Amino acid sequence: MRIDLHTHSTASDGTDTPAELVRAAAAAGLDVVALTDHDTTRGHAEALAAAPEGLTVVPGAELSCRLDGIGLHMLAYLFDPEEPALLAERELVRDDRVPRARAMVAKLQLLGVPVTWEQVARIAGDGSVGRPHIAEALVELGVVPDVSGAFTAEWIADGGRAHVEKHELDPADAVRLVKAAGGVTVFAHPAAVKRGRVVPESAIAALAEAGLDGIEVDHMDHDEPTRARLRGLAKELGLLVTGSSDYHGSRKTCRLGEYTTDPEIYGEITRRATGAFPVPGAGGTRAGQG
Numbered sequence: 379m380r381i382d383l384h385t386h387s388t389a390s391d392g393t394d395t396p397a398e399l400v401r402a403a404a405a406a407g408l409d410v411v412a413l414t415d416h417d418t419t420r421g422h423a424e425a426l427a428a429a430p431e432g433l434t435v436v437p438g439a440e441l442s443c444r445l446d447g448i449g450l451h452m453l454a455y456l457f458d459p460e461e462p463a464l465l466a467e468r469e470l471v472r473d474d475r476v477p478r479a480r481a482m483v484a485k486l487q488l489l490g491v492p493v494t495w496e497q498v499a500r501i502a503g504d505g506s507v508g509r510p511h512i513a514e515a516l517v518e519l520g521v522v523p524d525v526s527g528a529f530t531a532e533w534i535a536d537g538g539r540a541h542v543e544k545h546e547l548d549p550a551d552a553v554r555l556v557k558a559a560g561g562v563t564v565f566a567h568p569a570a571v572k573r574g575r576v577v578p579e580s581a582i583a584a585l586a587e588a589g590l591d592g593i594e595v596d597h598m599d600h601d602e603p604t605r606a607r608l609r610g611l612a613k614e615l616g617l618l619v620t621g622s623s624d625y626h627g628s629r630k631t632c633r634l635g636e637y638t639t640d641p642e643i644y645g646e647i648t649r650r651a652t653g654a655f656p657v658p659g660a661g662g663t664r665a666g667q668g
Contacts, residue, residue, distance in 0.1 A: 381410040381639040383436065383647075384453060384566065384594065384622030388503060389413075389421030390440075391510040393627030396421035397428035400659065404430040406634040410644060410656065412436035412455060412622075417471040418506050419459045429659030436656045440566060441556075442471050444546040448575045449536050450565070452552045453594065453620075456651030457561025464555040467547055472506055474545040479507045485540040486512075486533075491521055509534050510629055525629060529573065536574045549581075550588040557589050560653025564592040564620050569608060570599035579611055586615040591650060596621025596637040618643050 386392035387399045394402060396413060403411040413425045413435060422437045429435045438455040457464060479498060486493050493515050501518075502511040513528035522528045529535045547555075553563045565585065569576050582593065595608045596619075612619045621637035624630070648656060 379409040379641040379644070380407055380635055381641060381644045382408050382623050382625070382635050382637075383410075383412040383438075383455070383564070383620050383639050383644070384414050384440070384597075385411055385625040385634065386415050386440075386627075387413060387421045387425070388505045389418055390415035390506045391502075391508050391626060391629065392505075393629050396425035399625075399627075400425050400429045400433060400435060400661075403634050404433040404659070408433065408635050410434045410436060411634070412438045412453075414438040414440045414453055414455075416440050416451075416506055416508060417442055417468050417475075419468075420506075422459070426657050428661045429657065430661055431659050433659040434656045435659060437654050438561075439468070441468070441552050442544065442546045443549040443552050444543075445549050445577055445581060448577050449546065450549060450568070450577060452547075452549055452556070453564040453566045454552070454556040455562045455564070455647055456654045456656070457556050457559035458653035459559075461555075461559035461653065464559045467552075467555060470545050471547070475507050478542050478544040479509075479512060481542040482509070482512055482534060482540050485542065486516075489539060491516065491519065491540075493519060493521075510626070514629065526572075549585055553585060553588045553590050560651060562591045562647050562650050563589070564594055564618065564647075565590060566594045567597045567599050567624065568593050569604045570597070572599055582611065582617075583615055586617055590617065591647070592618030592620055592643070594622055595619045596639075597624060598632050598636065599624075618646060620647075 387396040441452040513525040516522045516528045620639040623636040
């Protein structure tokens with residue numbers, strides 16, 4: 379089995395619609411794909427309806443968190459999307475995205491960048507607006523060469539000249555909320571230093587004490603020594619180890635299935651979840667099959 383547990387669609391900051399994403403996942407030879415858009419489950423219905431036969435879709439989300447001034451992301455799988463407490467927090471985060479993005483555009487304008495809110499809104503479309511959309515606007519304007527070039531201290535990285543903070547969950551609260559909603563939590567790319575500051579291993583240990591289920595180890599932003607260190611930490615703390623592409627369509631260079639999760643780990647995730655279940659596709663067939 380080939381299992382990719384971290385992908386994004388146009389419901390947040392990916393470039394594939396949810397339907398396009400699941401079809402692409404099947405064409406890439408995946409057996410299981412998780413849709414984990416930022417702070418939203420809005421793409422789930424479309425993905426589930428379009429999933430080809432032979433592909434299983436895992437409903438999820440990537441929750442925005444902050445600890446001691448450091449931004450981090452918590453992957454949440456198979457939770458009840460209507461559970462009131464978790465739903466309320468997701469809505470707070472999502473509702474803060476537009477005023478935050480507008481404030482970042484205003485900061486960029488003060489820095490002499492001719493970006494407009496209309497440009498960013500066009501790029502975001504129906505998705506949940508975020509920094510990647512602003513970064514793409516900067517690419518369009520020729521300010522930076524690529525999306526990653528915008529995530530620097532000069533522009534919109536954490537603490538950057540045009541950065542604006544948004545409402546984010548305490549990660550331990552996120553773990554507890556997801557667990558109360560019947561879900562499973564995995565700390566996304568915990569040592570991705572190229573994205574900015576990361577939390578110390580002691581913080582990961584504290585999250586494990588709070589009920590964290592796993593950490594995403596095999597990821598494009600972790601080099602081999604980092605992966606080895608994280609595997610050792612996961613073993614020490616009794617955490618599950620996952621691997622994922624963090625696919626965003628054409629917005630990033632990562633490919634679907636570039637990194638995958640062991641089937642035994644996936645099985646353990648599904649065993650722990652009580653809020654929702656993986657959904658086998660029935661909307662079509664795999665590419666090349668009748």
